[in-house]
Amino acid sequence: MNTPRPIAILGGTGPEGFGLALRWAQAGETVIIGSRDAKRAQDAAQKIKQHVGPSAKISGSENIAACSAADLLVLTIPFEGHAALLKQLKPAIRPGSIVIDATVPLAASVGGRATRTLGVWQGSAAQQTAELAPKDVSVVAAFQNLGAELLNADGSVDCDVIVCSDDPNAGQVVRSLATKILGVRAIDGGKLENARILEQITALLIGLNIRHKGHSGIRITGLPQAAYDVM
Numbered sequence: 001m002n003t004p005r006p007i008a009i010l011g012g013t014g015p016e017g018f019g020l021a022l023r024w025a026q027a028g029e030t031v032i033i034g035s036r037d038a039k040r041a042q043d044a045a046q047k048i049k050q051h052v053g054p055s056a057k058i059s060g061s062e063n064i065a066a067c068s069a070a071d072l073l074v075l076t077i078p079f080e081g082h083a084a085l086l087k088q089l090k091p092a093i094r095p096g097s098i099v100i101d102a103t104v105p106l107a108a109s110v111g112g113r114a115t116r117t118l119g120v121w122q123g124s125a126a127q128q129t130a131e132l133a134p135k136d137v138s139v140v141a142a143f144q145n146l147g148a149e150l151l152n153a154d155g156s157v158d159c160d161v162i163v164c165s166d167d168p169n170a171g172q173v174v175r176s177l178a179t180k181i182l183g184v185r186a187i188d189g190g191k192l193e194n195a196r197i198l199e200q201i202t203a204l205l206i207g208l209n210i211r212h213k214g215h216s217g218i219r220i221t222g223l224p225q226a227a228y229d230v231m
């Protein structure tokens with residue numbers, strides 16, 4: 001069954017957000033691409049429609065309009081714009097929304113290496129989101145370890161998505177959404193504070209990609225089957 005609500009992907013014109021939008025549009029979800037520029041968002045949506053076909057439920061809007069039209073929000077923006085965009089979006093975020101944060105605070109955001117993360121005062125980018133977002137929303141960390149090259153390629157991805165949140169119900173919604181991406185298994189990774197580990201794994205994966213010239217992802221083995229099942 002498709003999630004009966006639209007997904008707004010803020011920063012969805014970049015490779016990560018675009019790849020998620022593509023995969024969810026292919027799965028029949030309703031997706032709104034957000035951008036600082038409405039035309040750029042509409043162009044990205046059009047590109048996905050051409051790829052998926054005319055039945056794709058995809059549109060593009062400026063970030064604030066996208067945010068106010070959905071209560072499932074995904075942040076796929078570089079860390080340098082993270083806090084400023086959240087402050088801008090805050091009045092438009094609907095009560096009870098789920099904010100899914102895929103942002104990784106790479107040192108590259110401040111001219112450093114993409115193979116290192118920055119120290120974030122709150123512990124992680126996702127915890128920064130929890131501090132800056134309205135109190136009546138649930139923040140979920142996910143997709144940091146699912147690379148854009150894999151999302152934008154054809155076929156199944158060979159990756160697990162670890163989902164961390166202090167709200168188990170929101171975590172469940174996001175695990176269900178993650179499994180709409182062909183090949184993905186979604187695993188409950190516990191509290192939001194574990195997001196800092198997910199964010200650091202991305203820096204490691206980038207280093208592995210450079211060292212071995214590939215597109216790495218992660219698989220978690222050895223857990224009981226129930227850990228991989230999404231209700």
Ligand SMILES: NC(=O)c1ccc[n+]([C@@H]2O[C@H](COP(=O)([O-])OP(=O)(O)OC[C@H]3O[C@@H](n4cnc5c(N)ncnc54)[C@H](OP(=O)(O)O)[C@@H]3O)[C@@H](O)[C@H]2O)c1
Nearest residue numbers: 011013014015016035036076077078081103104144147148
């Ligand atoms: N790329 C990957 O493989 C990957 C994998 C996992 C996680 N991530 C994380 O996901 C996030 C997005 O990755 P990406 O590679 O798609 O990044 P990106 O291309 O650098 O940025 C994504 C979009 O964010 C918007 N943006 C750029 N600077 C901004 C700012 N200062 N304020 C507000 N919006 C801004 C841009 O859209 P508009 O100009 O249209 O507004 C851009 O297209 C990053 O935090 C990254 O670490 C990436």
